[in-house]
Amino acid sequence: MIRVSxxxxxxxxxxxxxxxxxxxxxxxxxxxILTTILFTSLFTIGTGLIESIEESSMRMAGxxxxxxxxxxxxxxxxxxxxxxxxxxxxxxxxAGEAVNEKLLKRYTEIxxxxxxxxxxxxxFPTTGRLPVAQxxxxxxxxxxxxxxxxxxxxQKVTLLCDFGNRIEEKEFILTGYYKGDPAxxxxxxxxxxxxxxxxxxxxxxxxxxxxxxxxxxxxYVLFENSRNIDDNMMQVISDSGYxxxxxxxxxxxxxxxxxxxxxxxxxxxxxWFAVLMGAxxxxxxxxxxxxxxxxxxxxxDIQFYGLLKTIGTTKKQIKRILLVQALKxxxxxxPAGLIFGFLLGKILLPLxxxxxxxxxxxxxxxxxxxxxxAIFALFTVYISCRKPGKMASYISPVEAxxxxxxxxxxxxxxxxxxxxxxxxKLHKMSFSNLGRNKKRTFITVVSIxxxxxxxxxxxxxxxxxxxxxxxxxxxxVDFQVAHAAYFKNKFRNDTPVSxxxxxxxxxQKSFDRGGLIYNIPEMMIISKYDGNVQYxxxxxxxxxxSTVPIADIYAMDDFVLENLEIxxxxxxxxxxxxxxxxxxxxxxxxxGNIMYDKALYSIGEKVKILVLQDDFNMNFDGAKEYEVMxxxxxxxxxxxxxxxxxAFAMPLEELRTYDKNPVPMTYICNAKAGKEDELxxxxxSYTESVEIQMSYNSRETYKKEFEDLQNMILSIGGxxxxxxxxxxxxxxxxxxxxSIIARRSEFAMMESVGMTKVxxxxxxxxxxxxxxxxxxxxxxxxxxxxxxxxxxxxxKAVWFMSYKFVILPLLIAYPVLLALSVLIPYLAFRGVxxxxxxxxLRIAE
Numbered sequence: 001m002i003r004v005s006x007x008x009x010x011x012x013x014x015x016x017x018x019x020x021x022x023x024x025x026x027x028x029x030x031x032x033i034l035t036t037i038l039f040t041s042l043f044t045i046g047t048g049l050i051e052s053i054e055e056s057s058m059r060m061a062g063x064x065x066x067x068x069x070x071x072x073x074x075x076x077x078x079x080x081x082x083x084x085x086x087x088x089x090x091x092x093x094x095a096g097e098a099v100n101e102k103l104l105k106r107y108t109e110i111x112x113x114x115x116x117x118x119x120x121x122x123x124f125p126t127t128g129r130l131p132v133a134q135x136x137x138x139x140x141x142x143x144x145x146x147x148x149x150x151x152x153x154x155q156k157v158t159l160l161c162d163f164g165n166r167i168e169e170k171e172f173i174l175t176g177y178y179k180g181d182p183a184x185x186x187x188x189x190x191x192x193x194x195x196x197x198x199x200x201x202x203x204x205x206x207x208x209x210x211x212x213x214x215x216x217x218x219x220y221v222l223f224e225n226s227r228n229i230d231d232n233m234m235q236v237i238s239d240s241g242y243x244x245x246x247x248x249x250x251x252x253x254x255x256x257x258x259x260x261x262x263x264x265x266x267x268x269x270x271x272w273f274a275v276l277m278g279a280x281x282x283x284x285x286x287x288x289x290x291x292x293x294x295x296x297x298x299x300x301d302i303q304f305y306g307l308l309k310t311i312g313t314t315k316k317q318i319k320r321i322l323l324v325q326a327l328k329x330x331x332x333x334x335p336a337g338l339i340f341g342f343l344l345g346k347i348l349l350p351l352x353x354x355x356x357x358x359x360x361x362x363x364x365x366x367x368x369x370x371x372x373x374a375i376f377a378l379f380t381v382y383i384s385c386r387k388p389g390k391m392a393s394y395i396s397p398v399e400a401x402x403x404x405x406x407x408x409x410x411x412x413x414x415x416x417x418x419x420x421x422x423x424x425k426l427h428k429m430s431f432s433n434l435g436r437n438k439k440r441t442f443i444t445v446v447s448i449x450x451x452x453x454x455x456x457x458x459x460x461x462x463x464x465x466x467x468x469x470x471x472x473x474x475x476x477v478d479f480q481v482a483h484a485a486y487f488k489n490k491f492r493n494d495t496p497v498s499x500x501x502x503x504x505x506x507x508q509k510s511f512d513r514g515g516l517i518y519n520i521p522e523m524m525i526i527s528k529y530d531g532n533v534q535y536x537x538x539x540x541x542x543x544x545x546s547t548v549p550i551a552d553i554y555a556m557d558d559f560v561l562e563n564l565e566i567x568x569x570x571x572x573x574x575x576x577x578x579x580x581x582x583x584x585x586x587x588x589x590x591x592g593n594i595m596y597d598k599a600l601y602s603i604g605e606k607v608k609i610l611v612l613q614d615d616f617n618m619n620f621d622g623a624k625e626y627e628v629m630x631x632x633x634x635x636x637x638x639x640x641x642x643x644x645x646x647a648f649a650m651p652l653e654e655l656r657t658y659d660k661n662p663v664p665m666t667y668i669c670n671a672k673a674g675k676e677d678e679l680x681x682x683x684x685s686y687t688e689s690v691e692i693q694m695s696y697n698s699r700e701t702y703k704k705e706f707e708d709l710q711n712m713i714l715s716i717g718g719x720x721x722x723x724x725x726x727x728x729x730x731x732x733x734x735x736x737x738x739s740i741i742a743r744r745s746e747f748a749m750m751e752s753v754g755m756t757k758v759x760x761x762x763x764x765x766x767x768x769x770x771x772x773x774x775x776x777x778x779x780x781x782x783x784x785x786x787x788x789x790x791x792x793x794x795x796k797a798v799w800f801m802s803y804k805f806v807i808l809p810l811l812i813a814y815p816v817l818l819a820l821s822v823l824i825p826y827l828a829f830r831g832v833x834x835x836x837x838x839x840x841l842r843i844a845e
Contacts, residue, residue, distance in 0.1 A: 010317050014324035017304070023737075027730055028293045029333045034723050035290060035380060036337020037344060040373035044345025045716070047369055058259040059181060063121035065090065065220035066229045066260065069237070070253045071207035072217040076242070080219055080252070083236045088222040090117025093196050094204070096214050097162045097490075098189055104693055106146050107488035108187035110161060112196045120220045123188050125176025128153045131192040137172040140180030143187035151177060159189070163199065164214045208249050226260045288447040291384035293730075294326065295440065298388040305392040306399070315393035322389040323382075330381050337377060338370050345369075348716055426759060430766035440739075444732055445771055448817070449779035455721040456783045456809045460791055462713045463806040470800035471702045472635075473592060476563060478676055479683060480637045481505065482666040484695040489641045493522050496664045501694050504686055505669060510679040514669025515559030518655060518662040519640055524612035525551045525658070526620060527646055529600050549600060551609060552640055552647045555655035555662060560638065563668075564649070567594045569603040569630025579654035582607060582626045585634040585647035592799040594633060600646055601628050607648075611658065624657075626650070636697075637668050676700060706800075729820065736768065736828045757829075764825035772821035776814050783810065 018025060058064045069080055081089040093112040111123075118124040125138045137159075141151055149155050155174045160167055172191075180187065196215070203215025223232050233254045237244055242252040298305070305318055434441045481502070485495035497516070505511055526548045556564075561571065567586065575581055584601060588594050601607050605628050610620035632638075632649065639647060655662050671679040680698050687694045740747075747760055787805060795803035 010320055011324055014321040018325045018328055025329060029329050031290055031293050031730060032330055032333030033337040034726060036334050036377040037341040038723050039376045040338050040341025041345040043369045043373045044342050045349050047366060048349040059122055065120040065257060066223050066226055067221055067233045067254060067256045069219040071213055072219060073205040074217060077217040077219050080236060080240050083239060085223055085232050085236055086221045087224055088116055090114055090120050090220040092117040092218040092220060094213055094216060095191055095196060095200060096164060098159045099162045100160050102147050105484040105695055106187055108143055108189060110189050110191055112193055113190050117220050123190055126178040128176030131175050131190060133192055134194040134198055135172050136175045136192055137189050138176035139189045140178055140187055142180030229256050287380050287384055288443055290381055294385040294388040298392045306397045310397040318393040319389040322385055322392060326381055326385040330378060334374055334377050338373055426763045427766045430763050431770055433767055434770055445774045445778055448732060448775045449782055451725040452779040452813055453782045453786055458721060459809045460787050460806040462710050464795050464801045464804050465710055466800055466802040467706050470706045471699055474702045475637055475697055475699050476635055477637060477668040478670045478699050479696055480666055480668045481696045484693055486666060487695050491521050491640050491665060493663055497667050498691050498694055501691050502667050508679055508682055510671050510675035512670045512672045513559050514667060515557030516664050517560055517638060517666050518555040518652060519665040520659045520662050525553055526610050527551045528608040549646045554649050555652035556649055565633040566630050567633050571630055577651055579651055581629040583630055583632050583649040584628050586631050587634050603628050603630060733824055736824050740828050761829050764829050765822050768821035768825040772818045775817060
């Protein structure tokens with residue numbers, strides 16, 4: 001067979017055909033643009049969100065180092081830093097805290113950081129340089145604002161430096177600064193190595209003996225990658241000749257950066273399954289839409305392809321003609337979709353980040369976003385035009401000329417003549433017409449149904465957000481008031497909540513009830529325990545090598561005790577007041593589930609409490625025995641916010657047997673119903689202008705965070721639904737117009753035998769309504785399956801969700817859908833109906 005070089009001729013033919021189908025091209029290009037926008041915005045939001053969450057988490061964790069070795073001597077640092085597994089290591093030395101009155105509500109740490117450590121900890125100055133001389137510092141702009149210092153190199157800064165055993169006032173010169181994050185509550189002031197040598201000579205070099213962390217070295221390390229960080233940290237310790245467990249100079253403590261997603265040991269299958277199903281739903285919707293447009297296009301031009309086959313065009317060439325047109329449309333639609341999708345993602349990402357992680361989002365022009373989105377969109381276009389191309393290439397010339405939009409794969413029994421008295425009714429004719437091309441009808445209905453499913457899914461998702469669960473995770477009362485140091489995890493004997501503040505609050509007409517929580521922050525208390533204490537930060541090593549849990553003991557007023565959530569056992573007020581019983585506090589996990597496995601004592605078990613009497617010899621005495629009455633949920637409102645392995649609540653009179661004057665740690669209260677805003681306005685004004693050392697938290701703060709999160713989901717989901725909905729409507733319009741154009745001759749013949757234009761219009765409206773009713777039925781069924789099967793499981797995995805089936809969006813969308821089902825066929829027929837019967841019959845010939 002002679003091979004003819006006709007690639008150029010086929011391409012010319014494809015381009016001519018492309019130019020002749022302007023209306024088809026416009027709809028197809030718009031569909032490709034919208035689908036690409038969908039993919040690009042999702043890629044942009046997805047990659048940007050992961051980066052923003054990871055960076056925000058790293059900032060909260062103190063940097064992007066994989067891990068840190070803590071409380072090292074200089075000798076230990078030198079030995080560990082030479083290990084071959086470590087690719088980068090930075091030295092940081094903790095020097096104390098800046099305790100200026102202006103920094104009362106911002107914890108500000110003083111550290112020495114070398115260049116690597118400063119970069120790993122996001123502390124490297126973007127303006128100026130790191131300090132070198134003894135009287136030089138660098139810090140962030142938020143800390144400078146608190147101090148009232150202008151953002152200018154060379155400014156003088158006076159600091160009260162708390163070195164643990166003394167407080168000294170020192171004057172510094174600002175040599176560098178960088179932009180701080182207002183949402184990050186900790187400031188870092190970096191000093192020079194010379195400052196450490198002069199002020200903290202030999203401090204922190206024997207942490208295992210004196211537990212003095214000031215002056216100790218921290219080694220921040222990066223490995224080759226973030227896999228197996230924990231194993232790598234332990235290997236470095238053991239290979240360097242040190243131990244992980246126990247007590248002594250050879251024991252090294254370490255921490256793994258929890259910000260790295262790879263350090264998460266358990267993947268939540270329910271969450272990943274829900275995300276995967278959502279992604280598949282969006283991709284499948286895009287595929288159906290573009291596929292249907294190309295299929296309709298082929299059906300419109302089927303006679304053209306039949307004539308091409310008559311003159312000898314091969315199947316491969318016809319497929320190529322269609323593919324060239326698809327690529328031409330993609331060349332216009334995909335770049336436009338990439339640009340608009342990226343801009344949309346850039347607009348939406350900050351909304352997500354602000355609502356979810358309270359950080360500043362930066363969207364970089366990442367080639368992966370554009371390449372991935374383009375590949376996704378091009379692949380969707382390619383698979384969408386494969387089957388229509390196959391149909392166009394396989395149809396015979398005779399079938400093509402006779403083709404009128406009716407599926408050729410019809411069983412003979414369906415072609416039998418049916419006699420009846422009701423066959424000529426318009427609504428029955430309309431129903432039969434939908435069955436003439438079942439595939440096109442099905443795809444049109446499913447594509448619109450999927451947009452409705454996605455719409456209802458978004459609203460079901462946000463409707464399942466449980467505000468009470470979300471808020472109670474952080475605060476279970478209207479207000480919590482305490483010294484500012486308490487909210488910085490620095491509660492001490494000299495930082496009690498002010499009784500004057502409490503009296504002022506209780507005098508307000510909007511006040512309802514409140515109560516105090518007491519603690520003894522500077523008394524070392526332990527509880528006897530025969531097992532292995534799991535918490536590193538909440539246990540003490542005794543000279544014999546054994547460990548005991550450090551105990552935090554609280555006394556609570558009646559209001560606080562009544563508001564405790566007893567999760568197991570019971571609270572009997574009269575028995576509790578005898579002083580022979582304790583309540584054991586338990587933390588919950590990220591999903592709000594109480595960690596019962598962390599309970600060191602069972603309900604009904606006897607517990608011995610001991611107090612440290614001799615610091616040097618680690619002698620404990622004054623043992624008292626209590627019985628555990630029940631477990632209560634620990635919250636940020638009923639604890640000291642310090643790390644501890646075991647927490648107990650006892651009556652105030654019993655706590656006074658340990659210390660006659662326990663410290664009032666925090667005060668919690670409720671406002672009268674509907675008066676929350678009034679009381680908050682007073683507390684805010686009072687703590688900002690009268691007793692500025694006091695601070696507070698409120699339920700309204702967390703309610704706003706919850707509402708921001710809800711609005712973010714609605715905004716993102718609403719935009720995605722709008723895009724898919726527009727594509728679905730375009731699909732429906734294209735389908736109706738194509739059907740009417742393909743059936744012009746049929747309508748002309750029906751008019752020639754007496755059918756009026758009004759009857760034809762009614763028949764088409766009935767067809768649209770049937771499509772609408774089918775869409776309603778399918779969308780309702782699919783919504784039920786998806787929400788019950790996927791979202792209900794997703795809700796169980798997310799701690800602040802309680803699954804609720806929401807149907808209101810569908811009930812609102814259905815009348816709109818039915819209105820469009822009437823309007824689109826009505827408008828489409830107006831254009832065809834203007835031509836005379838003779839003209840339409842002549843076109844058919």
